[in-house]
Amino acid sequence: xxxxxxxxxxxxxxxxxxxxxxxxxxxxxxxxxxxxxxxxxxxxxxxxxxxxxxxxxxxxxxxxxxxxxxxxxxxxxxxxxxxxxxxxxxxxxxxxxxxxxxxxxxxxxxxxxxxxxxxxxxxxxxxxxxxxxxxxxxxxxxxxxxxxxxxxxxxxxxxxxxxxxxxxxxxxxxxxxxxxxxxxxxxxxxxxxxxxxxxxxxxxxxxxxxxxxxxxxxxxxxxxxxxxxxxxxxxxxxxxxxxxxxxxxxxxxxxxxxxxxxxxxxxxxxxxxxxxxxxxxxxxxxxxxxxxxxxxxxxxxxxxxxxxxxxxxxxxxxxxxxxxxxxxxxxxxxxxxx
Amino acid sequence: xxxxxxxxxxxxxxxxxxxxxxxxxxxxxxxxxxxxxxxxxxxxxxxxxxxxxxxxxxxxxxxxxxxxxxxxxxxxxxxxxxxxxxxxxxxxxxxxxxxxxxxxxxxxxxxxxxxxxxxxxxxxxxxxxxxxxxxxxxxxxxxxxxxxxxxxxxxxxxxxxxxxxxxxxxxxxxxxxxxxxxxxxxxxxxxxxxxxxxxxxxxxxxxxxxxxxxxxxxxxxxxxxxxxxxxxxxxxxxxxxxxxxxxxxxxxxxxxxxxxxxxxxxxxxxxxxxxxxxxxxxxxxxxxxxxxxxxxxxxxxxxxxxxxxxxxxxxxxxxxxxxxxxxxxxxxxxxxxx
Numbered sequence: 252x253x254x255x256x257x258x259x260x261x262x263x264x265x266x267x268x269x270x271x272x273x274x275x276x277x278x279x280x281x282x283x284x285x286x287x288x289x290x291x292x293x294x295x296x297x298x299x300x301x302x303x304x305x306x307x308x309x310x311x312x313x314x315x316x317x318x319x320x321x322x323x324x325x326x327x328x329x330x331x332x333x334x335x336x337x338x339x340x341x342x343x344x345x346x347x348x349x350x351x352x353x354x355x356x357x358x359x360x361x362x363x364x365x366x367x368x369x370x371x372x373x374x375x376x377x378x379x380x381x382x383x384x385x386x387x388x389x390x391x392x393x394x395x396x397x398x399x400x401x402x403x404x405x406x407x408x409x410x411x412x413x414x415x416x417x418x419x420x421x422x423x424x425x426x427x428x429x430x431x432x433x434x435x436x437x438x439x440x441x442x443x444x445x446x447x448x449x450x451x452x453x454x455x456x457x458x459x460x461x462x463x464x465x466x467x468x469x470x471x472x473x474x475x476x477x478x479x480x481x482x483x484x485x486x487x488x489x490x491x492x493x494x495x496x497x498x499x500x501x502x503x504x505x506x507x508x509x510x511x512x513x514x515x516x517x518x519x520x521x522x523x524x525x526x527x528x529x530x531x532x533x534x535x536x537x538x539x540x541x542x543x544x545x546x547x548x549x550x551x552x553x554x555x556x557x558x559x560x561x562x563x564x565x566x567x568x569x570x571x572x573x574x575x576x577x578x579x580x581x582x583x584x585x586x587x588x589x
Numbered sequence: 590x591x592x593x594x595x596x597x598x599x600x601x602x603x604x605x606x607x608x609x610x611x612x613x614x615x616x617x618x619x620x621x622x623x624x625x626x627x628x629x630x631x632x633x634x635x636x637x638x639x640x641x642x643x644x645x646x647x648x649x650x651x652x653x654x655x656x657x658x659x660x661x662x663x664x665x666x667x668x669x670x671x672x673x674x675x676x677x678x679x680x681x682x683x684x685x686x687x688x689x690x691x692x693x694x695x696x697x698x699x700x701x702x703x704x705x706x707x708x709x710x711x712x713x714x715x716x717x718x719x720x721x722x723x724x725x726x727x728x729x730x731x732x733x734x735x736x737x738x739x740x741x742x743x744x745x746x747x748x749x750x751x752x753x754x755x756x757x758x759x760x761x762x763x764x765x766x767x768x769x770x771x772x773x774x775x776x777x778x779x780x781x782x783x784x785x786x787x788x789x790x791x792x793x794x795x796x797x798x799x800x801x802x803x804x805x806x807x808x809x810x811x812x813x814x815x816x817x818x819x820x821x822x823x824x825x826x827x828x829x830x831x832x833x834x835x836x837x838x839x840x841x842x843x844x845x846x847x848x849x850x851x852x853x854x855x856x857x858x859x860x861x862x863x864x865x866x867x868x869x870x871x872x873x874x875x876x877x878x879x880x881x882x883x884x885x886x887x888x889x890x891x892x893x894x895x896x897x898x899x900x901x902x903x904x905x906x907x908x909x910x911x912x913x914x915x916x917x918x919x920x921x922x923x924x925x926x927x
Contacts, residue, residue, distance in 0.1 A: 468898065559813070
């Protein structure tokens with residue numbers, strides 16, 4: 252029984268698989284048309300795949316990176332110098348991915364103390380995989396208490412199975428646990444321009460697991476809430492500040508405003524960063540205009556125009572009804588700073 | 590000097606041109622890549638072009654239709670029976686276009702009383718064109734009083750020159766008049782999924798007239814307002830109820846919510862329908878899932894999923910700071926019912 256087979260009864264979606272010789276990455280840029288795994292034979296190939304967004308989502312990126320280090324350790328027969336060099340290459344792929352940095356440093360600390368680097372790095376990577384699955388299940392368990400049978404839940408972007416080890420991330424895990432408890436959930440999914448992670452990834456996941464799901468444009472959130480079509484909102488968070496301010500995919504704040512107006516609970520789950528006091532301290536990534544301008548290989552706007560593409564926004568804690576973590580459900584006032 | 594040449598000093602963008610023998614329609618489905626006029630030789634061709642959205646925007650559709658009737662009258666040498674049949678075909682192209690219905694009935698009334706149908710239908714169509722240009726200029730004049738030199742204005746979808754006779758519709762007209770008065774305006778434009786009329790049409794117009802313009806995704810409205818990047822909002826309206834409720838392209842309501850939160854004036858200009866008491870009476874067009882699902886010829890979501898695409902939403906009058914018409918600027922409480 253291989254390591255990954257141990258999780259078979261959990262029906263993981265497996266965006267990242269380690270075979271002992273290769274890292275297999277489900278190519279998320281090809282979804283939903285094509286389900287194809289990239290076979291990566293060394294750490295350099297893994298780094299390139301992360302950089303070009305073949306894999307995305309905090310947990311999935313982190314797992315791809317640590318298995319990349321496992322390949323580095325195996326291929327170099329435990330050469331610590333090569334491992335450290337590869338660690339730097341991995342860190343440079345997505346400079347804002349907090350979980351990736353922490354995991355790489357964790358692996359390096361283990362390698363430095365190890366007498367069998369190749370073996371111990373693999374074990375540590377597997378341990379992180381297992382911990383991620385456990386986190387997903389706990390978040391699902393805790394979050395499921397907030398939902399009722401028959402709820403229609405709006406979500407934004409993708410914070411599901413493809414963004415983690417594959418059980419369901421911080422959103423799909425909740426829906427799966429609801430179902431286990433006999434609560435039927437219907438999900439409204441925003442398409443999430445410009446990368447359409449909602450339309451391309453979240454809907455694909457929900458269909459895989461047989462959920463009732465509806466695609467809407469980002470613009471239609473207000474209409475759907477006005478018409479009473481949405482009971483609750485559940486979104487992921489790239490980072491949650493100590494005071495409960497939420498950094499997530501741009502558009503989250505508009506959804507939160509509309510939810511507040513229509514008295515719809517707005518739930519968030521994601522990584523809490525207790526060192527960050529408020530959302531003001533979170534730097535928002537302004538990404539390339541090309542990501543907005545080029546769609547399916549074609550330009551959608553006139554030439555020589557200015558484009559402003561903030562990829563995230565901050566939802567102030569006043570709009571957040573509850574924060575779901577592996578440790579429980581937290582309600583205001585939020586104080587994660589200790 | 591032909592009829593359309595008389596407007597040369599206004600620098601019209603001319604989405605609809607009548608040559609006396611043909612209707613020339615700027616193909617709005619090909620913008621911004623290609624500026625191509627369709628040459629339509631009879632009323633059936635015009636009806637087909639309206640139905641397939643080669644021309645869109647209330648005023649432009651209306652003008653295309655009345656010039657289609659002019660072709661019908663000329664080609665049939667004033668045959669009233671043929672004219673009425675063609676009028677029915679035109680009415681069936683876009684069953685919710687109020688201005689199109691009113692204009693066709695106006696033309697038919699004139700034709701019924703006329704001794705020279707072919708000539709009088711042409712004259713009536715030209716009169717409607719002239720009236721539309723005058724309306725655009727008056728809206729521009731009135732609206733420009735609400736803006737200051739240096740304002741950054743957010744707009745949504747396209748309610749500019751391409752949606753009317755070509756002076757500037759109800760949004761670009763305001764910006765043009767501001768400039769005439771020495772007020773420099775910068776415009777933020779939402780891309781406006783799914784048809785991207787903001788990215789494809791509004792930006793193209795603004796560039797044509799040399800305005801400073803920035804494209805953002807629909808999702809980025811909240812972020813831009815949070816950061817103090819937007820001073821005012823100006824949007825068109827497909828229909829305004831007697832109490833000031835506004836029906837406009839879906840997403841307008843979310844923008845209004847965010848504007849209210851950030852104390853940003855939210856201005857609207859469009860057709861007032863005094864017979865409609867409140868927004869509750871306005872039927873929202875639910876359009877085809879294909880319009881969301883197919884983008885540049887490619888599918889963006891998995892197969893067999895449910896899509897819900899309301900094309901418009903209602904912004905309650907409480908969110909509307911002022912309504913701009915050709916007759917002036919109206920402030921709350923609104924009472925257009927008489």
